[in-house]
Amino acid sequence: xxxxxxxxxxxxxxxxxxxxxxxxxxxxxxxxxxxxxxxxxxxxxxxxxxxxxxxxxxxxxxxxxxxxxxxxxxxxxxxxxxxxxxxxxxxxxxxxx
Amino acid sequence: xxxxxxxxxxxxxxxxxxxxxxxxxxxxxxxxxxxxxxxxxxxxxxxxxxxxxxxxxxxxxxxxxxxxxxxxxxxxxxxxxxxxxxxxxxxxxxxxxxxxxxxxxxxxxxxxxxxxxxxxxxxxxxxxxxxxxxxxxxxxxxxxxxxxxxxxxxxxxxxxxxxxxxxxxxxxxxxxxxxxxxxxxxxxxxxxxxxxxxxxxxxxxxxxxxxxxxxxxxxxxxxxxxxxxxxxxxxxxxxxxxxxxxxxxxxxxxxxxxxxxxxxxxxxxxxxxxxxxxxxxxxxxxxxxxxxxxxxxxxxxxxxxxxxxxxxxxxxxxxxxxxxxxxxxxxxxxxxxxxxxxxxxxxxxxxxxxxxxxxxxxxxxxxxxxxxxxxxxxxxxxxxxxxxxxxxxxxxxxxxxxxxxxxxxxxxxxxxxxxxxxxxxxxxxxxxxxxxxxxxxxxxxxxxxxxxxxxxxxxxxxxxxxxxxxxxxxxxxxxxxxxxxxxxxxxxxxxxxxxxxxxxxxxxxxxxxxxxxxxxxxxxxxxxxxxxxxxxxxxxxxxxxxxxxxxxxxxxxxxxxxxxxxxxxxxxxxxxxxxxxxxxxxxxxxxxxxxxxxxxxxxxxxxxxxxxxxxxxxxxxxxxxxxxxxxxxxxxxxxxxxxxxxxxxxxxxxxxxxxxxxx
Numbered sequence: 001x002x003x004x005x006x007x008x009x010x011x012x013x014x015x016x017x018x019x020x021x022x023x024x025x026x027x028x029x030x031x032x033x034x035x036x037x038x039x040x041x042x043x044x045x046x047x048x049x050x051x052x053x054x055x056x057x058x059x060x061x062x063x064x065x066x067x068x069x070x071x072x073x074x075x076x077x078x079x080x081x082x083x084x085x086x087x088x089x090x091x092x093x094x095x096x097x
Numbered sequence: 098x099x100x101x102x103x104x105x106x107x108x109x110x111x112x113x114x115x116x117x118x119x120x121x122x123x124x125x126x127x128x129x130x131x132x133x134x135x136x137x138x139x140x141x142x143x144x145x146x147x148x149x150x151x152x153x154x155x156x157x158x159x160x161x162x163x164x165x166x167x168x169x170x171x172x173x174x175x176x177x178x179x180x181x182x183x184x185x186x187x188x189x190x191x192x193x194x195x196x197x198x199x200x201x202x203x204x205x206x207x208x209x210x211x212x213x214x215x216x217x218x219x220x221x222x223x224x225x226x227x228x229x230x231x232x233x234x235x236x237x238x239x240x241x242x243x244x245x246x247x248x249x250x251x252x253x254x255x256x257x258x259x260x261x262x263x264x265x266x267x268x269x270x271x272x273x274x275x276x277x278x279x280x281x282x283x284x285x286x287x288x289x290x291x292x293x294x295x296x297x298x299x300x301x302x303x304x305x306x307x308x309x310x311x312x313x314x315x316x317x318x319x320x321x322x323x324x325x326x327x328x329x330x331x332x333x334x335x336x337x338x339x340x341x342x343x344x345x346x347x348x349x350x351x352x353x354x355x356x357x358x359x360x361x362x363x364x365x366x367x368x369x370x371x372x373x374x375x376x377x378x379x380x381x382x383x384x385x386x387x388x389x390x391x392x393x394x395x396x397x398x399x400x401x402x403x404x405x406x407x408x409x410x411x412x413x414x415x416x417x418x419x420x421x422x423x424x425x426x427x428x429x430x431x432x433x434x435x436x437x438x439x440x441x442x443x444x445x446x447x448x449x450x451x452x453x454x455x456x457x458x459x460x461x462x463x464x465x466x467x468x469x470x471x472x473x474x475x476x477x478x479x480x481x482x483x484x485x486x487x488x489x490x491x492x493x494x495x496x497x498x499x500x501x502x503x504x505x506x507x508x509x510x511x512x513x514x515x516x517x518x519x520x521x522x523x524x525x526x527x528x529x530x531x532x533x534x535x536x537x538x539x540x541x542x543x544x545x546x547x548x549x550x551x552x553x554x555x556x557x558x559x560x561x562x563x564x565x566x567x568x569x570x571x572x573x574x575x576x577x578x579x580x581x582x583x584x585x586x587x588x589x590x591x592x593x594x595x596x597x598x599x600x601x602x603x604x605x606x607x608x609x610x611x612x613x614x615x616x617x618x619x620x621x622x623x624x625x626x627x628x629x630x631x632x633x634x635x636x637x638x639x640x641x642x643x644x645x646x647x648x649x650x651x652x653x654x655x656x657x658x659x660x661x662x663x664x665x666x667x668x669x670x671x672x673x674x675x676x677x678x679x680x681x682x683x684x685x686x687x688x689x690x691x692x693x694x695x696x697x698x699x700x701x702x703x704x705x706x707x708x709x710x711x712x713x714x715x716x717x718x719x720x721x722x723x724x725x726x727x728x729x730x731x732x733x734x735x736x737x738x739x740x741x742x743x744x745x746x747x748x749x750x751x752x753x754x755x756x757x758x759x760x
Contacts, residue, residue: 059478064346073265076257077290083269085406088201088549091478094402096201096270096628097390097436097503097550 059091122709126173138462146582147589153340155224158184158310159573161330161345163317163372166194167293167556168535169351170300175564176349177307180573184343186312186332188367188659192621195353195365196556202285203553204270205242209263210283213274215239216750220276226544227696228719228755229385231741234540236512237749238558240549245557246286254299255312256286268388270419270549271760296553315341316659317371319588320348320531322379323580327530330375330583333592335659338652342575342585347530347567348374349515350480351560354505354536355670357663360458360609360616362502363392363400367663372537374666376509377673381519381528382723382736384510384539386670387678388687390547391621393439395398397459399486399640403479403498408432410475412464414443415495416451422460437621437689440500444622447499454497458616461495500621504547506687508539510723510738513745515540516561520723520738534559534568541721545686573725595661596652600644607645610638611671619675624691635672639731642668649712668731673724676733683718696757703757714739719755 041047053057067074071081082088087097142155158181162173165187168686175184187194206215219239223230250256250264257265269285288295298394314335321329321342329344354631355370356362394414396402408414413421413432426442427434434442443460452458464472464479469492483491510518516537534540535556542555618631642665649657666718683697684690697718700709720737727734744752 059481071265072260074258074260075255075289076265077287080475081267082290083267083285085404085409086268087405089404089406089476090200092404092407092476092480092482094392094394094404096199097402097405 099180134552144582147340147586147594151340151589151593153342153585153589155182156343157342157577158182158345159571159575160184160349160567161186161348162349162351162636163187163330163375164194164351164353164535165191165301165313166351166353166535167196167199167296167300167313167553168537168560169194169349170297170304170534171560172349172351172534172563173304173309174300174304174307175561176347176567177304177309177512178407179564179568181347181567181571182310182573184310184312184345184396184511185304186315186317186330186343188314188316188335188371190313191304191701193298194297195368196297196364196553197294198363199296200290200554201553202266202267202269202287202292202550203246203296204272204284204548204550205246205266205283205286205555206239206284207243207246207264207266207286207553208270209259210266211274211722212282213282217276217279217282218242218272218273219744219750220620220753221272221282222542222548223544223753224277224756225271225546225548225551226542227532227546227758228544228698228753229388229541229685229721229740230391230544231513231541232744232752235542236744237562238512238542238554240745240750241558241561242554245554245561249296249557251298252299252303254295256291270388272548273687293553296557312343316662317352317375318592320375320379320664321580323584325528326578327379327528328578328580328584333659333662335654338655340585340589344580345530346571346575346577347532348534348536349507349563349567350517351535354508356502356505356668358611358615358671359389359502359620360612361395361397361400361499362396364502369663369667370400370505370670371663371666371722372533373508373673374669376517376531376533377726380725381517381531382510382725383670383673384507384721384723384738385541385545385677386505386507386673386724387587387681387722388506388543388545389502389619389674390442390504390506390687391436391500392503393436393443393500394462394498396483396486397454397497397499398417398671400501402501402503402670403482403496404476405436406476407462407464407479408439408632410472410566411467412462413466414439414498415463416446417453417457418451420451422446422451431665437687440621441689441691443498443500444620448622459497459499462498463495464491465493465495468620469478480604480714499616502620504543504552505536506539506543506547507677508537509533510537510721511540511559513540513562514566515559516566517669520736525738532563534563539721545688565591568629591665592658592662595645595647595665596650596655596658598645598647598661600646601648602641602644604657607641607760608639608660608664608667610641611635611668614638615671615675619671621689622691623678625679625690628675631675632660632672632679635668635675636731639668665740669726672731672733673726677722677724677735680735681718681722684717684720698755700755702755 087094162185176183206213206218266283268281272282272284274282315332317332350372352372356364356368423432517528518525699717723736725734
C-alpha cells in the first residue's frame with residue numbers, strides 16, 4: 001500500500017504548484033510548527049521560567065538593594081512603613097497591635 | 098518428571114502449612130506492638146503496666162519540654178546546652194507552631210536609634226499591664242531583653258539594620274522614653290515582615306546543634322503527678338497510636354494559648370490550651386484567665402485582622418440598616434475611637450439584632466466609598482487580602498468583620514524564674530518539677546493587657562529562664578524519683594472512652610456551641626447578666642461532653658480522637674475564662690465591664706493618696722485570679738493571689754507605684 005503512495009507522490013513531483021502543498025502537508029503531518037496549540041511547557045512551574053515577563057507583579061515592591069530610601073533601613077519590611085497607623089500592618093492585615 | 102511433580106506438591110503443601118501457621122485476622126485488642134527502639138531511645142521499655150490493650154513505652158529523661166514553639170524550643174536547647182538529656186514532645190512539627198505567624202517585631206532597649214534605658218521599657222510594660230503585672234517578672238524580662246535580642250542575632254536571626262550596621266528599631270507598642278515623659282521610643286526590632294517565622298526557624302536550626310530528642314506529632318495527654326510533684330508527661334503517638342510515658346525530673350510546659358475557644362480568633366486551629374488543661378486536671382490553678390485581648394476588625398470566618406489604618410483612611414463600620422453606627426457611640430471620634438470602644442460598639446449592635454449575614458452575627462467594614470487609587474496607594478495589598486480571606490472585591494463590597502481574639506494574657510502561674518506556683522496559706526508555693534513559659538504561662542508580664550511586640554520577647558526570655566533555673570537547681574543524670582507503675586491510667590481510660598464514644602453529639606457540634614457561646618457572652622461586651630447567662634450555658638455545654646460521639650475507632654492517626662481530646666482541653670479553658678470574668682467586678686485592661694466601668698484598686702489613684710483609707714484585700718481587685726476546675730462536674734472555684742509590686746532590685750530599678758492609666 002505504501003508503494004502505491006510513493007508512486008503517486010512521484011507522479012505529482014513534476015508539477016511546481018504541488019510542491020508547497022506537499023511540504024505544507026509534510027510539516028503539518030510532522031507538527032514541527034504548530035500555531036494553534038500553545039506549548040504545554042509554559043503552564044508547568046518549570047515552563048514558567050521560560051517567559052520571565054509574565055512574573056506576577058508583587059503589590060509590595062522590593063526596594064533597590066533592599067534599603068528603604070527614606071529610613072535607610074536595610075533588610076526591613078517592604079512597602080510603606082508597617083507601624084504608620086499605630087499597629088503593625090501588612091497588606092491591609094494587622095498582625096500585631 | 099513425576100519426582101518434580103511430587104516435589105512441587107510437597108513444596109506447595111509446606112507453603113500452605115506455613116500459611117496456616119500465621120494467625121488469622123487480628124482479634125480486636127491483641128496485636129503485635131510495632132515500636133522499634135533505636136538510637137538514643139534505647140532506654141525505652143515496653144510495659145503492660147497500665148493496660149494490656151494499650152501497651153505503654155516508658156522513656157527516662159532529665160527534662161521534658163511540652164510544646165515546640167518559640168518558648169519551647171528555647172527551653173529545649175537551653176537545657177541540652179547545659180548538658181541535660183532533653184526530650185521535646187510536640188503535637189506539631191516545630192516550624193509549624195503558631196509562633197511562625199507572629200509577623201510583628203520584638204522590643205528591646207538596645208539604644209540604637211536614640212538614648213534608651215531598659216528601666217523606661219520596664220515602666221511602659223508595667224503601665225501597659227494596668228498594674229496587674231508582677232513587677233519582678235517585668236524587671237527580669239526588660240533587663241534581659243537587650244541580651245536576648247543580641248543572642249538571637251548571634252544565632253543568625255537576620256534583623257533589619259541601620260546604615261551603620263546596628264539593629265534597626267522602630268516606634269511601636271506604646272513605648273516611651275524617660276518614664277513616659279520623653280516622647281516616643283524606638284524599641285521594636287524586626288526581620289522584614291516575618292519576625293516570628295524567622296525566630297522559629299533560627300531557634301529550630303540552632304536546636305539541631307544539640308542532641309535534643311524530638312518526639313514530633315506526639316499529643317501530650319496529661320502530667321504524671323505524685324504527691325504534688327510533677328514527674329513527667331504521658332503522651333499519645335499519633336503516628337502509630339502507642340502511648341508513651343516520659344519520666345523526667347523537670348517538665349516544662351510551653352503549649353501556647355487557647356484562642357480556639359472563641360468563634361473568631363487569629364490563632365491556628367491547634368491553639369487549644371493543652372498545657373493549661375493538663376495543669377488544671379492535675380489540680381493546680383490557672384491565673385488571670387479572664388484577660389483575653391481582642392481586636393475590633395477581624396474578618397468573619399477567616400480570623401485575619403484588618404488594620405486600623407482602614408478606618409484611619411476613611412473606612413466606616415455599618416450595620417444591617419446601612420447606618421454608620423459609630424456616630425452614636427463616639428460622636429467626636431466616630432470610627433477612629435479607641436479599639437475597646439469600637440469593639441464594644443460593634444458587639445452591642447450585634448446583640449441588639451442589627452448584625453449582618455444569615456446569622457446576624459457580624460458587621461460590615463465599608464471601603465468602597467473611597468477612591469480606589471487612594472486605597473491602593475495608602476493601603477497596598479488590601480484588595481488582595483480582602484479577596485483571599487473574605488472573598489470580596491474591596492472596591493465594590495464591604496468586608497464582614499467582628500471582634501476577634503488575638504492573645505491570651507492568662508495561663509499557668511509562674512514566678513519570674515519560670516517555676517509553676519500555687520497559692521497555699523497566703524503564700525506562693527513552688528510546684529516541684531514543673532515549669533512553664535511562653536503564652537501558656539502567666540509570669541505575669543502582660544498583666545491585664547499585652548503591649549505590642551512584647552510577646553516574642555516574653556517567649557525567648559522566659560524560655561531561657563526555665564532552662565537556667567533547671568540548670569541551677571539540678572544536675573544532668575540525676576536519679577529519678579520513683580513513680581507508681583500505673584501512673585497515667587486515668588488518661589488512658591479517658592482516651593479509650595473517647596475512642597469508642599457513642600453518644601449523640603459530634604465533636605464539631607459541641608465545639609461550635611462552645612465557640613458561639615463564648616463569642617456572644619464572654620467577648621468584648623461584658624455585663625453581669627450576660628456573663629451569668631454565659632456561665633450557665635457553658636456549664637450545660639460542659640455536661641454534653643458525656644454525650645460525645647466519635648466515628649473513627651482506629652488508633653493510628655485518629656484525628657477524630659485528637660480533636661475530641663483538644664475539645665476537652667478547650668472546654669476546661671473556656672469555663673475558667675467565663676467564670677473568672679463573671680466574678681471580677683471591675684474594668685481593668687482587656688477585661689472591660691459595662692456595669693463596673695472603673696478600676697477598683699486599694700486606693701483611688703485618681704485622687705491624692707493622702708487621707709485615703711486602704712481598702713482591705715477582699716474589697717479591691719488589684720489581684721490575680723486563680724481558677725480551679727473539678728474535671729468531672731465542670732465547676733470552677735476561684736481564689737486570689739496578690740500582685741507582686743516590688744522589682745527584683747529596688748536600688749537598681751525602683752518599682753512603679755500604681756497610677757491611673759491614660760495614653
